[in-house]
Structures are given as C-alpha cells and as structure tokens.
Amino acid sequence: MEPSSPEVAAAPTLPAESGLHARVLEHLGTAICGGELAPGSVLNIDELVDRYAVSRSVVREVLRVLASIGFIEARRRVGVMIRPASAWNVFDPQVIRWRLASAGRMAQLRSITELRTAVEPHAAYLAASRIGRDEASDLVGLAAKMWAAGEAGDEERFLHLDIEFHRRVLVASGNEMFVRLQELVAEVLTGRHKHHLMPHHPHEQALQMHADVAQAIQRRDGERARRAMVQLMEQAFDEMKSLWEQTALPDRSKAE
Amino acid sequence: MEPSSPEVAAAPTLPAESGLHARVLEHLGTAICGGELAPGSVLNIDELVDRYAVSRSVVREVLRVLASIGFIEARRRVGVMIRPASAWNVFDPQVIRWRLASAGRMAQLRSITELRTAVEPHAAYLAASRIGRDEASDLVGLAAKMWAAGEAGDEERFLHLDIEFHRRVLVASGNEMFVRLQELVAEVLTGRHKHHLMPHHPHEQALQMHADVAQAIQRRDGERARRAMVQLMEQAFDEMKSLWEQTALPDRSKAE
DNA sequence: TTGATGCAAATGATATGATCTTTGAGTGGA
DNA sequence: TCCACTCAAAGATCATATCATTTGCATCAA
Incomplete structure (x- = not known):
C-alpha cells in the first residue's frame, strides 16, 4: 500500500520525531525562536487545539515543556504569553537547534563560538592534569589522523576527526558541563561545514596546533596546552568572523 | 543574626511554587538528582498517579518536562526509565538547583566554578571592547563600593555587590550565553556565603583585583582585564578548593 | 531443535468533557 | 476618587475512555 519509505532519512540533527507532541513542540519552538511569535503576544489553549487539530492534553504538555x-x-485569565529572549534557556540543545535554524543563526553561531573560545583552552589546561595515559595516546593519534586527512584534502573525514578531537579534550577535562558543550561545538563545526566555510585544505597552522595541543596534554603541560588551544580558537574565531561579516550585511541587530 | 532587610528574603532559588505540577516535578527532580531513583530503574504512570495522588494529566506533564x-x-510497554546523568541537561537552572541541593553539591559547585574560571576572563576581555561609557563608570563605581563594604566588614552587602559586579561584566560581554551563566555564578556565590566560606574580611587582593578589572575594562584594555579576572578566578577557585576538600563528609545541611 | 510468525497483554499516547481555582476587569457604593 | 465586591474568562486539575505500539510468549513449520 504505502510507497516504500526509504529509511535513508536518517537526519542526525533533525530527529523529525513522529508523534503529535513532537510535531507541535517543534512548530511552536521554531515559531518562537524565529520571532514569528513575538515576545508579549498571547496565545490561548483552545486556539492552539484548533490550529494544530490535537487534543488539549497534547497542547498542555507542549506548553509545559516550553515553559x-x-x-x-x-x-x-490571560492566556499563554511569549517571553522575551532574555528569559530563554539558551543552553538547551533544542533551543540551540531552533536558533541555528532561524534567522538568528549568525548570532547563535557567534555566541557559541565565543563560548568555545573561553572554555576550550581551560578544558585543555584541565585535561593535561586529568587525562589518562591511553586517552592521551589516542588524542595524539587523533591529531595525527587529522593531519593525514588534511593533507589528503578529505574534508568529510577531517570534520569528523575535528569534532572527535575537541570532544575528547572536553571529556578529558573531567568537567561534565564542558562535556555537554561538546554537542554545541559539533553543531558549530558541522554548520561551518554545511556553509562551506572550511578551507578545502585546512590551514597548515591549524593542523600543527591540534598536534601541539595533544602533545602538551600528553606531557601534562597544562599551560602549553592552554596556549595552543587559544591559538586554535583564535583562528577558528577569525574564520567565523568572516562568516558573519559576509552574511549579515543589513543586520545590526541585537535589540535588548 | 537576622539582617534588618526583610524584603531581601525573596528566595530566588526556592520558588516553592504552589500547584500540583510544581510539587510533583520538584519531588521527582530531586529524587533523580539525589540518586534515589537510580538510572535504569523504571517507573510507570499509574504508579505515580497513586503515589502522588494526582491525576494522569499532572503526571504526564511532569514527565514531559523531565524528558x-x-x-x-x-x-x-516498558514504562518510564531513568536516564544516566550523562544525558542530563546540566545547564538547566532547575537541574543546577536540584544538584546543589543534593549529595552531589560539591561536584556541582566544582563544575560551575571551573566554568566560571574559563568564561569570566574572556567575558572581561570582550566587555572591554563592547561596554558603554556609562556602564563602565558604573562598574568602576561598583568596585569602589565593594572595597568600602569589604573594609567595613559588611558581608551581606559585599556578597550582593560581588554578584552584581560579575553580572555586569557578563552582561557587558554582549554574549547572551554568558549572561545566562550569571545566575549560576550567583548560586555559587550565595552558596559559598551560606556555607560560611567567605572570609569575613575579603582579601585585600580580591578587592584590588575587582578594581583592576573594572578599570581595565573602562580603559578598553581587554588583555589587562582578562589577566585581572584570571587572578580573581584563581583566588576564588582556591577558596572553593579548600571547600570541597574539607567537606568530604561533614556537611549535612539539607535544610530547606 | 530452531527459527519464523502471529496473537494479546501491557503501557504509553491521545482525546474528551467536566469541575475547580485564580485573577483581571467591571461595577457600585461610600 | 477610591475601595470592596462580583463575575466571568482562562488555565489547572481531574476522571475516563479509546487508540497505538511494543514486546513477551505461544504456536507452528522446517
């Protein structure tokens, strides 16, 4: 009966979860992030029940999550009021996804990149004193593989290795909050890739810096690891900067 | 030692919201954070309906939020399974509160302090190039007030000024994610105060460093602002370290 | 024996309608 | 003018019913 549905649709960042709850949540979340529902505007439950043609249960559960x-x-006596962006939980992965998919994408990218710039050097510093021998070896090996992939011009592979490298540093920092940032970093890196902002041949410098970071961590030289990571971040930040300078021509946003 | 400022008692961290939803959410969230509900264990809805004597709707809405x-x-066909801590949204303010109130308090404090150590210096650096003239003046004034309060030995006042100082730096950084970290910082500082870990007379050094940070930001010297904040963080970190080294066992102030 | 197949119970997902509670706004008297 | 009272709108909660999916287990064929 049904046309053979190809299960190829494995979207990594867009679960596209089935189910009414997920559908309504996705739609409302996107609308709020995208500014289609402006702060201060008011909804009411029955209206939503009609609009989405679902039951009150579903709507209320979605509203609880949004709240x-x-x-x-x-x-x-009033209804459901949209709150200003300053009240949002900007660390919620779901919010990140929505914002990255909205008009505020560049602002989100900038915020996260700045956060990375702040956190990753310290993570490298901490990792130097907390990493295990085997993990450290793996890290050095990973940097070597990145070098190989970079030389070979294998973008796809380089991207995955890059993400994995930074993930491991964050994990090795031993701070569970840093680890949680990894998924944000991954979003940024893949986003950067999607927008074709990776140099086809990663800078020689960047490759060397990854190797430096790994080696410094293995040698338990926290200060050196931190400095190397700072350089890495500066470069990544510069690449990002060119991104949002070219994309955000008319946009002098940030109305607080 | 009741301070004579009554309206200050607006407990920002203990809303104690009335309402069934809030009550059940609070209880379950606490139980999960505290490990009373171990990862992997399974609940089912009807059981919860009975246990809390509330309706299905309430339970389901709570479960959606927890999910x-x-x-x-x-x-x-299985039920509601508790997920391991690695899946938690550790940046959710509510989660932070729960963890700070649980046995994992020290771990949480450590994580956030490390995060501060990483972020605030960079925030100071960014603030130096983004802050407005008036904001900068206010910041310097705030540092001066802190000095006065420190000299006078007014702990309460010093605490509030301290929180406000760091909040303004984070706000001035122009990064909304940094701003969001402010509430975590506030938790840490008030927590430190509650556990009597503030030196009654704040270190002369710390007072000077706050002044240095403020001045460097006003003069738009990002590098100097960053270095000063790093020193501040190092000192705060040391104080914290003595905290979680000493409280391996004793602290049992689970009072509400 | 073993593996595929299919049924049915368990359990969450959704729907529906009723009742309770809070609260903004209108109303009227002092 | 201003305060207290009343009313109704809208969310909060409840109770019940039905739908949908997963999974254990029995059945049956090779």
Missing part, C-alpha cells in the same frame, strides 16, 4: 525552557508563561 | 531535560525516557 520549562522559558519560552512562555501561562497566566490565568 | 525534555534528559532525566527520563518513556517507552511503551
């Missing part, structure tokens, strides 16, 4: 990430506030 | 912060996963 928990600071998107809305439900008040009796 | 959105990675605490649980609902699977048909």
